[in-house]
Amino acid sequence: xxxxxxxxxxxxxxxxxxxxxxxxxxxxxxxxxxxxxxxxxxxxxxxxxxxxxxxxxxxxxxxxxxxxxxxxxxxxxxxxxxxxxxxxxxxxxxxxxxxxxxxxxxxxxxxxxxxxxxxxxxxxxxxxxxxxxxxxxxxxxxxxxxxxxxxxxxxxxxxxxxxxxxxxxxxxxxxxxxxxxxxxxxxxxxxxxxxxxxxxxxxxxxxxxxxxxxxxxxxxxxxxxxxxxxxxxxxxxxxxxxxxxxxxxxxxxxxxxxxxxxxxxxxxxxxxxxx
Amino acid sequence: xxxxxxxxxxxxxxxxxxxxxxxxxxxxxxxxxxxxxxxxxxxxxxxxxxxxxxxxxxxxxxxxxxxxxxxxxxxxxxxxxxxxxxxxxxxxxxxxxxxxxxxxxxxxxxxxxxxxxxxxxxxxxxxxxxxxxxxxxxxxxxxxxxxxxxxxxxxxxxxxxxxxxxxxxxxxxxxxxxxxxxxxxxxxxxxxxxxxxxxxxxxxxxxxxxxxxxxxxxxxxxxxx
Numbered sequence: 419x420x421x422x423x424x425x426x427x428x429x430x431x432x433x434x435x436x437x438x439x440x441x442x443x444x445x446x447x448x449x450x451x452x453x454x455x456x457x458x459x460x461x462x463x464x465x466x467x468x469x470x471x472x473x474x475x476x477x478x479x480x481x482x483x484x485x486x487x488x489x490x491x492x493x494x495x496x497x498x499x500x501x502x503x504x505x506x507x508x509x510x511x512x513x514x515x516x517x518x519x520x521x522x523x524x525x526x527x528x529x530x531x532x533x534x535x536x537x538x539x540x541x542x543x544x545x546x547x548x549x550x551x552x553x554x555x556x557x558x559x560x561x562x563x564x565x566x567x568x569x570x571x572x573x574x575x576x577x578x579x580x581x582x583x584x585x586x587x588x589x590x591x592x593x594x595x596x597x598x599x600x601x602x603x604x605x606x607x608x609x610x611x612x613x614x615x616x617x618x619x620x621x622x623x624x625x626x627x628x629x630x631x632x633x634x635x636x637x638x639x640x641x642x643x644x645x646x647x648x649x650x651x652x653x654x655x656x657x658x659x660x661x662x663x664x665x666x667x668x669x670x671x672x673x674x675x676x677x678x679x680x681x682x683x684x685x686x687x688x689x690x691x692x693x
Numbered sequence: 694x695x696x697x698x699x700x701x702x703x704x705x706x707x708x709x710x711x712x713x714x715x716x717x718x719x720x721x722x723x724x725x726x727x728x729x730x731x732x733x734x735x736x737x738x739x740x741x742x743x744x745x746x747x748x749x750x751x752x753x754x755x756x757x758x759x760x761x762x763x764x765x766x767x768x769x770x771x772x773x774x775x776x777x778x779x780x781x782x783x784x785x786x787x788x789x790x791x792x793x794x795x796x797x798x799x800x801x802x803x804x805x806x807x808x809x810x811x812x813x814x815x816x817x818x819x820x821x822x823x824x825x826x827x828x829x830x831x832x833x834x835x836x837x838x839x840x841x842x843x844x845x846x847x848x849x850x851x852x853x854x855x856x857x858x859x860x861x862x863x864x865x866x867x868x869x870x871x872x873x874x875x876x877x878x879x880x881x882x883x884x885x886x887x888x889x890x891x892x893x894x895x896x897x898x899x900x901x902x903x904x905x906x907x908x909x910x911x912x913x914x915x916x917x918x
Contacts, residue, residue, distance in 0.1 A: 591782075591784055592784055592786075594782070595782055595784060595795060596795060596799055597768070597771075598742075598771065598776065598782070599771065599772070599776075599795050599796035599799055599843070600768045600769065600770075600771035600772035600773075600796060600799055600800070601768060601795075601799035602765075602768040602769075602799070603765075603768075605768075605799050688744070
């Protein structure tokens with residue numbers, strides 16, 4: 419049961435971590451405009467000012483072609499090969515950061531169209547495509563996780579319901595006598611509902627321990643992997659509130675399972691059977 | 694205390710357990726209910742305990758008409774009725790004390806109150822020294838007396854017994870009948886279903902006799918008192 423509870427919570431944690439990462443990247447979404455090769459530095463600076471004056475733009479940076487070549491030389495390690503080129507093949511580049519308000523999908527698209535129309539711009543590139551794909555994947559995953567959570571919650575209810583059903587069968591005589599001497603239905607049900615809630619509590623605690631253990635187990639490798647990708651991605655553990663909510667939800671599920679079992683099996687036990 | 698007015702109980706279309714039964718029992722009265730097996734003794738007791746509902750007629754217990762009593766109210770009626778069974782229905786997973794305490798526990802009585810009243814009931818049936826034993830360790834007669842202690846522990850105004858002496862030898866049976874006699878003397882209405890005719894004759898009390906669901910003797914409240 420702890421496993422059934424731990425699984426969806428673990429997936430949710432992974433998703434939340436992923437969403438955190440993509441949100442961080444989205445804010446860094448930038449539009450890159452490559453100018454035509456025959457555009458000179460002065461014209462490029464004029465363009466920079468023109469774009470900067472647009473209200474949708476928060477910042478524009480001009481990377482001049484010489485500077486770009488120098489950076490490429492360092493980062494690519496093609497130092498000697500580049501010496502063979504007769505001229506610099508790289509254009510001037512404008513790195514454009516949109517305002518927060520223009521950072522929606524439609525806003526960015528509008529911006530791209532506006533820059534694309536400029537005469538001296540050769541090509542506009544937006545790094546949004548893969549981001550949208552990641553977002554789509556996380557959204558799909560999150561729905562899948564919710565569906566899975568519902569299924570597993572139902573499984574928890576059934577497991578506890580079955581446990582309580584067995585408890586009811588074991589204590590059948592006691593229930594009969596209690597009903598016979600004037601025990602109300604709620605009096606007879608109460609201990610079983612408590613049993614269900616306690617089982618839920620136990621399951622929640624087990625789930626929490628499993629989660630913490632597997633996070634601790636996974637975190638080292640994940641940090642190394644994220645380091646290799648130069649990402650600050652890390653798996654967030656359960657907060658205190660989250661752990662508390664997990665245990666409360668588990669208790670409610672346990673109580674619910676017990677309630678179902680009690681409804682289905684205990685009300686059948688009628689003292690008329692013995693007299 | 695108990696009143697049956699033209700009570701009929703039909704189980705299936707072809708099986709009628711009770712036919713137009715009329716009788717009334719007063720407070721403090723002790724009566725026997727006899728008849729061959731299948732004559733309807735158990736059905737009559739079940740109607741009093743609201744384990745069954747009559748098909749026709751009216752059942753009144755303690756001034757309350759039971760016919761249309763809501764299900765939720767049934768436990769409160771049962772708290773005023775003590776029942777002794779032939780197979781005593783004791784729980785073997787707990788002590789004699791805890792068995793007798795059950796009717797008080799369902800009412801939410803305080804532990805000190807429960808202790809006092811359980812010991813009083815056990816004292817009355819002469820088993821105070823065995824309160825910590827498991828009912829399994831007791832003899833048949835003792836088990837039956839534990840059952841009686843449980844039935845009277847919350848001082849119900851009405852005591853029903855279904856074949857309370859069924860498995861006991863005559864001497865023990867007489868003991869138990871004497872106990873019932875004592876309860877009726879303090880105002881408890883006692884109705885004992887039995888087919889032990891010898892015992893019934895010996896006690897010389899009012900006797901309701903059922904034959905194929907019909908009350909053939911003892912129906913008038915004044916007869917045999």
